[in-house]
Amino acid sequence: MNLAARAEATEKVVARFRNRPFDWSDRATCIHLARAQMRALGHRPPAIPDFRSALGARKALERTGYASLEALLDSMLPRISPLSAWVGDLMLVPGKEPFGEALAINAGGALLMYHAEADGVANVVDAMVHVRAAWRL
Template sequence: MNEIELRRAAVIATQRRFEDKPFDWSKAATCIHLVRFHAAQMGHKVPTVPRFRTALSAKKALLQTGFETLPDLLDSKFERIPPAFARVGDVMALPGDDGWHALVIKGDKVKFLGWHEDAPGCTIMEVDVGSATGAWRL
């Protein structure tokens, strides 16, 4: 399987795992779980995500890893790239709520997999790449 096929297969596997699942801090249905699963599908060795049940306990778990934000954590694991250079299977951070970043996975030119406030669960959505606060090559 060439790189493009691997990337597409990883996105499809991640989509099958998370699509339509509501965002839930306590049920491993968060942006970091999405990215961790996807990174593993891409062949990366990534640590397990600590268990948490609330945004507060998730923040505490993040701080215990030595990072203040999800982009800081991603910077320690993956190469940061300009958002405009993201390819299928790369990860992008968008402004989120309550000090969190929304992490999404690029599916094609303008379609990304992630959670959006207008959708009941994880979904494919269009994203304005210009609003991204960071991107990482997986």
């Protein structure tokens, strides 16, 4: 998929989440955003178990056999250097507990992600310096 098609697919995903505030019980979390992005770029990730809280999300992750979102994504996607990420690739940044990490979509110099100061997915310019890991989609 060329970069223009990746950008168009990414914008469609973000449009679905842009005005949906983060909500554990409404399937509006970073893992739901990441899964939608994976599907938009041609991947077939497994379904996300239904959970309604941070604790439920933690237990669902543990049932997968992985201790972190990072380990889960490492099992599904090729890891890349964050500096070589293309528009639409997934990025891992520090997050709130219970995970201490969050997923975002690379927007070419900024990250599309849930942020405490936004009502939905936001374009966060200064977040790139905090990227811990990245995966090619």
